[in-house]
Amino acid sequence: MAGALPVSPLAPAGFPELPVIGGVRFAAAEAGVRYKGRTDVMLAVMDPGTSVAGVFTRSATRSAPVLDCQAKIGGASDSGAAILVNSGNANAFTGRYGEESVAAICAAVASATGVPQGRVFTASTGVIGEPLPHDRILARLDTLTGALAPGAMEQAARAIMTTDTFPKGSAAQVEIKGRAVSIAGIAKGSGMIAPDMATMLVYIFTDAGYDQAALQSLLAELTDRTFNCITVDSDTSTSDSLMLCATGAADVDATGNPAFAEALHGVMLDLAQQVVRDGEGATKFVEIRVTGAASDADAKIHAMSIANSPLVKTAIAGEDPNWGRVVMAVGKSGAAADRDRLTIRFGDILVAENGWVSPDYREEDAARFMKGQELVIAVDIGLGAGAATVWTCDLTHQYIAINADYRS
């Protein structure tokens, strides 16, 4: 599937120049798990002393690799770590066989890299319910370890793509205690996007040092403001995994440093928004800003109700300023709202207030606004100080085309 689709019109101009992160090396290879003629396995190996944090899908039907990673997160960081990811097959709902695949891969990676098996993390993304032909991956392990290189992060980003139309990367640099620290991450994701914890596959690396437990807290907190604020189609993957590795190679401890947290937030938000920009069939990137809700939690419920409404998303696809559907989505969300206190803006255009269309509203202004590729829809609930911002895309014919025959 990947490669067959035209690149999303919302894609960035190109893959960003990522800084080399000291203490981690990457490699990618063609294992032929499912796709032909492209890379489909990536390996990352981190030096001893690396702290590893991770957040994962809350799905009750989590994949075997996710369960294995969850059991391992939080372990000692003095022996290095490794991450192996394949695309084309999710190794999800594959019963006992799925667990055997994970065990076989972890054992082989441990043996090939010298990293203890308890510090080898894996992920698989692609079709659910088919056995993972892990022998094909094991057969490429020597190639992978032989190719490990500090600068091969873009190759890793390409190897984990499924229906993605472009590889996703982001980076930031920040000075901490007089030392330069780099953060760089990659992500994949395009459909089945409605994170309930982390979403999709995301791997972020930094050469800062960071206390293991504090890193886990920071990652969870920032995930709630980034990856948990995006949705393409309201469907939540069985495989969502987000890992953050702090190698310490820059020789500075960033634990608790606000500048580091801010830079990391920027990288995570950029990657999350890139996933939306590659939403299956997307032609519009939409920011939904809800303010004035009874609480932040209520604001997010309203925002996600708007962002997930098929009628709102198809209206956006049709460039129709159908704000009545925004009213509908607020009304059905289940969070507190008062019809007569709502204020709705499309960009700078005041559309509705006090329970009805604004007297100054002219549909032709809104229609012109809707032709843009980047849209902001702002709703003030008029009840309190709760706020949330989420990001989504439109729902188009191409989404149907991609998903009505993904496996065919």
Place this chain on the structure above:
Amino acid sequence: MAGALPVSPLAPAGFPELPVIGGVRFAAAEAGVRYKGRTDVMLAVMDPGTSVAGVFTRSATRSAPVLDCQAKIGGASDSGAAILVNSGNANAFTGRYGEESVAAICAAVASATGVPQGRVFTASTGVIGEPLPHDRILARLDTLTGALAPGAMEQAARAIMTTDTFPKGSAAQVEIKGRAVSIAGIAKGSGMIAPDMATMLVYIFTDAGYDQAALQSLLAELTDRTFNCITVDSDTSTSDSLMLCATGAADVDATGNPAFAEALHGVMLDLAQQVVRDGEGATKFVEIRVTGAASDADAKIHAMSIANSPLVKTAIAGEDPNWGRVVMAVGKSGAAADRDRLTIRFGDILVAENGWVSPDYREEDAARFMKGQELVIAVDIGLGAGAATVWTCDLTHQYIAINADYRS
């Protein structure tokens, strides 16, 4: 929009022959609220002694007519009742002007029919947020009252259509205490279908007598098993209204009669399923049966999660037996599940059990099954005795086409 679309391939062969319900008369007219060249207003007038029950959307942005109806339900039944419905404009999110429209219509209908204003119920369906040109309706009131006839129920069903591709009617007859009792109902609905109480517009009439309070309880109970078990697109209307009128003309009190409740359930389920069969762009009618859940409530959460999943619905549109997406939808629902206890059947085909694909499963069998127009997907959660069945349709290109330019 209505009339421009081809009739749904899932439509019944034709509109059913409905029995005449003693004690109620119908009329329809062309008021030109929005549509041209078709009827868009219906009036029903019930004799004194009619009990009227109603359930309505729980949306926080309910329309003015819904709020008015909710205030009136439960009133005395000794002076008759009337229902006026227009299509083309929902009179929702229209502020003070919306309330004035409702008041003007109720006053005029009361004056034209002799029914007290507190027993005049209205509904409006169509575009949200535009003022209802109620003068056009008032101008047709004399025509409507002059045309009132006991057998004009199909005309009423046609007048309330919006994006519906066929009018919806259903009837049952049942003997109670030696007397023949008839039940007949009409419905409209096609998109914005994910009832959270009643859904869409539904009007059911019977010539049985029935205690007012008991009728309300019966209607609410049966709604939970019919209209609250369907979904087209997970979007809940601001205007959903379901009313049940028992005229008593058959001179028999059906209060508490199980045969009556069963017949009424049949009519409601038929109408609810017809709404799904007219789901915007639908080409498949899908029954989702969930058993073995921890509770009935959990079963319904799982069933609705499957029925609303865009990825499940597009797979069905593509005739792809992608049962992995069913696993995904169970996993994300939030209700209790254990990956390794799930059993999934497509029709009679055992697809998956014990956390993996069944050893006897052959994809070609499932692919053949998916070509059918009426599909049953059954999931046993393996945890308890909770069960629920819901009905939905597939998600197709035509849904996008209809909704990307509904207002244009």
